[in-house]
Amino acid sequence: MIPTNRLDLNLLNIFITIYRESSLTKASEILHLTQPAVSHSLARLREQFDDPLFRRQGNKMVPTPLAQRLANSIHPGLSEIHAALNSFHDFAPEQQPRVFNIALRDVLEATFLPPLMQDMANYPGIEVVSKRVPRREMEQQLASGKLDFAVDVLLPVSDQTAHERLHEDQLVVVAWKDHPVAGEQISMQDYLAQNHILVSSRSEGQGLEDFALSARGQRRKIVLRCQHYFAACRVASETDLLVTMPATYAGIISQYLDVCLMAAPETMPDVDVHLYWHRQYEREPALMWFRERLRQLQATR
Template identity: 50%
Template structure:
């Protein structure tokens, strides 16, 4: 079928239903009535001879065909958007655009303050949505334009995803002042004799420090596993537990607790942090401006 015979607005509706999982939310997103969304879905079903979405409770679940279509559709819509916007010069001073940046929650405390200060200095009307995206969805969301950029560790992504290293962080160990076994220094034997906190958003699995220890046939005792470094720092300040974490984040989160900060007593690879964006926005002035603000914000980080 030739493209001239297809209403391309139908694919915008398709993407909205897929993203929202609901006809009602899709209608709100597109500022259309629900009957209009239902009518568009009916035309799509007829066009592809497939239901595309099937209701399961309150959720519209995509069929296998819809799942196979979503990435090409998102990339095509993104291409149209960039073509239209490419004719316009991006002026930060007058722009009211809101960018979407994916980053892990452990990076928010260090990255966002200098980034927002840099944005405010040049673009008072520009906003930022910072959120966490699963690593499996990162590439597709960058390709589809639901993400403008992402900050994460080095990931095995396709050549369509551009990236540049932002920072190499080191690992430190925190212990409370007055800890009976830690007085300004900590060797590997002393580290292994203590009990530890592992801060992780995952329910199970080792930390990077545990992986390095296991290479030597060593294991530490994790007494507490919690979700956030702030809570872990507070526990450290009131117990004899040790916490191993990235240095730059420790300098921010540990300020009010003033725990001892010691080198990790084992050679360990630095923690690579990279900035990611899709090839289709490589030359987009707005995206390039955002990437430059991120790079400048990293340069302002402590340590």
Template identity: 45%
Template sequence: MHISKIDLNLFIVLEAIYTEGSITRASQKMNLTQPAISHALKRLRDLFDDPLFERQGNVMTPTPLARSIIEPVRRALRGLEVTLTGAARFDAASSERGFSLAMRDVLEANVLPPLMAGIAREAPLATLNTLQVSRKELASELAAGTLDAAIDVLLPLPNEVRRMQLAGDQTVVLVRRGHPLIKRGKLPLETYLALEHVQTSSRRRGPGLEDVELSRQGLQRRIRLRCQHYFAACRVVSQTDLALTMPDRLARIVNQQFGNQILPLPLTMPSLDVYLYWHANVDNDPANTWLRARVAAAMQAVA
């Protein structure tokens, strides 16, 4: 069937139902009535000769065919959107655009203050939404345009996802002031291994980068506490004899109210490099180019 005979709005409905998992939420997202969404879904089913979605409780579960076509559909829709956006000049001063930026929570305290200062200065009507996205879903979210960009460590992503190195960081160790094992502010490796440690991770299990490096040397430290957030870990350190290993720049922000000692990690570790990611289909999008420049400037400000 020739594309001229197909209503391209149907594919917008397809993507909305797939993303929202619900006809009700898709109708709210598109500001259409539920009967209109249901009618569009019927036309899609006739077009593909496939149910596309099957109801399981309150969720519309995609069929194998729907799963196989969603990424090409998202790329095509994103390409059209970029073409239309690029045809018009992006005026930051008057734009009311909302941007979505994925980043880990450990980066927010560093990046957001200078980033929002730059956005407020140049685009006072624009908004920013930061969120955490599964690394497995990062490429598809960027391709679909549900994310404008992402900040993360070096990741094995497809060639269609562009990247630019932003900054590096060092790893440090925090212990409370007056810690009985720390003499004259020195932390030799044997003392580091004798300490009990806090490990901060959003994962349920698994080693940290420092544990991987220790393992390579046939060494191991004792993890006494595993928690989710560095703020909580810093507070624990200030009231116990536990030690915390974390990125330097974040440590200097989070630790301000606790006054823990910040000591060099007595272990050779690679720099914690941070990268900016975006999809090739927005390489020349004026709005995305502007956002990337603001992110790069913010990272430079905290380097």
């Protein structure tokens, strides 16, 4: 039987922080405790539950099956307690340290983080951690508190995950500057006649542009699939291959590579970028403050 009569809120808070951060060192920093104090608390929890709770794998503390079940059960209630207590206090970013964990893909990191960190320079206690999280894990990590926010294209999500549109980006086609089809805009006929690079972290499946083409009964020829847009554009700058990508990031890359940017064929969709968070945390003052900062920054794009 779980020894609930000998548990206290502090131990549960330490447990959840270790679970969320996967690190004793990081947990001690967030909790403003020494690492020996956190280790001692973990030892007490291990004794009371008669379970290791976390096992070290490399530089991470990985939860045991029991710890995973505990986190899923404890975290929502603990978050409600914190939200109730925090509701009596406004978040003061000038004085209160806080780590914000955000899931970003590489195409968004390069455009999203520079203005964000310029703004965060006014708040020396704020730390931002950008994480690459598989889309299938996004909602679970938002629910567990491992993520505070995610920024991505429009995705199908449950009712427990809130989201709002941050901004819209257009698609452009990147080619080396003297490519035979180089110009202000590429026609659909020329687009389909060329060989293409698909950028995706997945090993298979279509890209946004391929779904749009499929809806029209069209298909392009993909001869290279790679993980990062910068690498794809490097290849495009030295071959006849084309890369289709968001215009904002393409504009940044074009400062470093000898490429031309063409407007995508007119039937190609624009890219809506959304901010995601879990509804159980949306009234937490620190997250409300950060969400509003993101809105204001995107409004000035």
